[in-house]
Amino acid sequence: MTDEPIQISPETGDRELIRRSRDGDAVAYGELVRRYQSKIYGLVYNMTSNKEDTEDVVQDVFVKAFAALRHFKGGSSFYTWVYRIAVNTTINFLKKRKTRAALSLNDVDQAVERDPAYVELSARESPFRDATLSELQEKLNKALLKLSEKHRAVVVLHDVQGVPHEEVARILGCSQGTVRSRLFYARQQLQAELAEFAP
Amino acid sequence: MRCKRIQEMLIQFEDVVLPAFVSDHLKQCPDCRLFQERNARVRQLLAIKQYERPSPGVEERIAADVVRAVRAAPPSESAESPWSAFAWLLRSPAPAMSFAVAALMIALVTMQIMNMPELQPAEQPAAGVANVGTQPSATTPTPMLAREEAPPVLQVVSNRGAGRVEYGPGPSVPVSFDY
Numbered sequence: 421m422t423d424e425p426i427q428i429s430p431e432t433g434d435r436e437l438i439r440r441s442r443d444g445d446a447v448a449y450g451e452l453v454r455r456y457q458s459k460i461y462g463l464v465y466n467m468t469s470n471k472e473d474t475e476d477v478v479q480d481v482f483v484k485a486f487a488a489l490r491h492f493k494g495g496s497s498f499y500t501w502v503y504r505i506a507v508n509t510t511i512n513f514l515k516k517r518k519t520r521a522a523l524s525l526n527d528v529d530q531a532v533e534r535d536p537a538y539v540e541l542s543a544r545e546s547p548f549r550d551a552t553l554s555e556l557q558e559k560l561n562k563a564l565l566k567l568s569e570k571h572r573a574v575v576v577l578h579d580v581q582g583v584p585h586e587e588v589a590r591i592l593g594c595s596q597g598t599v600r601s602r603l604f605y606a607r608q609q610l611q612a613e614l615a616e617f618a619p
Numbered sequence: 620m621r622c623k624r625i626q627e628m629l630i631q632f633e634d635v636v637l638p639a640f641v642s643d644h645l646k647q648c649p650d651c652r653l654f655q656e657r658n659a660r661v662r663q664l665l666a667i668k669q670y671e672r673p674s675p676g677v678e679e680r681i682a683a684d685v686v687r688a689v690r691a692a693p694p695s696e697s698a699e700s701p702w703s704a705f706a707w708l709l710r711s712p713a714p715a716m717s718f719a720v721a722a723l724m725i726a727l728v729t730m731q732i733m734n735m736p737e738l739q740p741a742e743q744p745a746a747g748v749a750n751v752g753t754q755p756s757a758t759t760p761t762p763m764l765a766r767e768e769a770p771p772v773l774q775v776v777s778n779r780g781a782g783r784v785e786y787g788p789g790p791s792v793p794v795s796f797d798y
Contacts, residue, residue, distance in 0.1 A: 450686040466668060475681055476674075482685040487692070510752055525671075532771045539665040548664075557671070560664060564771035579665040584634075604630045610665075616665060619656045 434498045443490050453482050456499060459505045459581065465568070466576040467510045469561040471524040477513050481506045496590060503577075503591045511569045523565075525557050547616045563613035571606040574599055626654050633658070 432451070439449035458480055464475040485502050492501055532538050532553070541548045548556070564572055573592060577583040578599070585603075591598045611618070625644050629651070632638065645652050757764075 445757065446686050446690050449689060450682055453682045453685050454678070457681055461673055461678065461681070462671070465673075466670070471673065471677075475677065478681055479684050479688070482681075483688045483692075486689045506653075527672050527673050527674055529668075529670040532667055535667070535670065537666050541663060554742070556664070556667065560668060575665065579662055580667070580668045585631075600630050603629050607630065607658050607661055608664045611654075614661060614664060617660060619660055 435494070436540065437504070438489065438492065438498060443484065452498070456502055457482070459499075460502065462581060463496070463506055463576055464510050465526060466561075466564060466580050467507075467572055468514065469523045469565055471526060473513070474518070476508075477510055480513075484509060496584055498591055500587065504593070507573055507577075507591060511573070514569055523558060523561050524563070525554055528553055528557065540616075559614065562581050562608055566613055567606055567609055571602050574602045575606045578603060581598075621650060622651050625651050628659060633662075740781055 434452065434455075437448045437452045441452060456483070457478060460505065461478050462475060464477045464481070465471065466554055467472055468477065485505050488505070492498070551559070567575065570592075577588045577591060578585065583591070585596050585599050588599045592599065625641055625648070628638070628641050632641065645655060649716075
């Protein structure tokens, strides 16, 4: 493993970072991790709803990705490729975890109070306005945990992280039709779980 | 069944303009309109989760732990595989030819191995030749003659006038005794 003092700037492309990482440049790989760990963290957290498990799984994902870098052919983006590793690693982790861990909530960026959807929901005469943000987070996490792993994955990728249907299909290795049918089923389940917030 | 199909299409077209026939159905179907409203509400609620953040310092700690782990990984996990020298077999524009060459090389090596003298089966001794050690000992077993050669027959010319007397099977071997 080499740590050559090669300057890495935000403009250094992913391809160059991947090439250097394959050559054993730990600094280059650290930059790749910093670029994508936020999204990977969000994915894993929303699948597990536990902060401590999320940290372990995210670290595991990036270590596995490093070990598998020589197999990354560049046919998809690095983002899609590492997302796929993250989904598979998280699902395997959840299957091995015998007992469900306690929910632990992440912090919430104050910018949410300026989100149009949040503003609209807060303005209505509804349980949403009366619930604190942490209560809402807890209800959402519990509702997500009621879904199976494969349904939760499509909801987290599409509805929470805004990934388009076709990209979700590429990440999960299935067709867009499968993504939509899983979303349809998951939304029906979530509508029932979150009925107190229904219009 | 039609409403289920319409509701599936609401998922399919939720980020684009709805087809006219879907819009027309929604105008007439309160159940599908309710599904559409509840669906939109679920999406609004889930969108709040995009503002969730890990606690300060968590991401830096994760990145540092990952870099530490990959630095500590054995070289085989980070370096090129020792088999990469043969990767050209798979990268060539004619993989079938590459595999044929590889198969031919394996066959030639196998033939060389099979022709090595140490690996030849032990030869059978020549017919009629008994292998006898140069230093026979009491423990040396009596050499066995080849099955193809019948044991010689001891012929004795009896001096009592009985004529030629043969002892043993097979062709006779004339022997004379001078007493």
